[in-house]
Amino acid sequence: MDCTITSSKTDKARCQGLTLIEMMLATGLGTLVLAAVMALSSFSARSFAAVGNYVDLDSKSRKALDRMSQDIREVDSVLSCGRSGDTTEAVFTGTNFSTGAPYTLTYTHRKRDKKLTRTLGVEQQVLLTECDSMDWYMYQRGMTNGTDSPIPTTDPARCKVIQFNWVCSRQILGAKANTESVQSAEIMIRKK
16 A cells, blocks of 8 residues: 655645734734733732822821820810921820829921921820821811801910811822822810
8 A cells, every 4th residue: 555645735835934914913913912911010000009008098197186186185275276387386285184294295297307296295206207288277166157167266275176187198109199188187175
């Protein structure tokens, strides 16, 4: 028996390489798919970092807010509250519940170093390290006619309610990203 291998035209076409046009199309499509995957990866990384940033800054802001609320409710009075240059400061006086000793409590925000500092006597504690701005407002005991809004005052002796607002931010992959909300609170001084 005699066996010979014969090839047809379709077998020869299958053995040939890619043409230049086929190679260019394959490279172009591959590049588009790779670009789409890279764009999606970049967007996902930024979104993940932004969510992590939001959670971290919000957690720090809540801790600072809790501490400040607790402190301010227990003070006896406001000594001063306002802005001087790039420094915003609120100074309170109080009496220690257990010892009866008087104390001075100060909250200071310096815009240039973005820190909010709590000072009680000689003890200093940094509450926020990425605080862009901070504003303090004082209000009287009475309410505005027809509303539940307190009446603004500039006299610390008449101040019963303290309001403060701050905004924190940090850099994420070279771009500034805010907490997307202002932290704000109105605190009533209990002993007044």
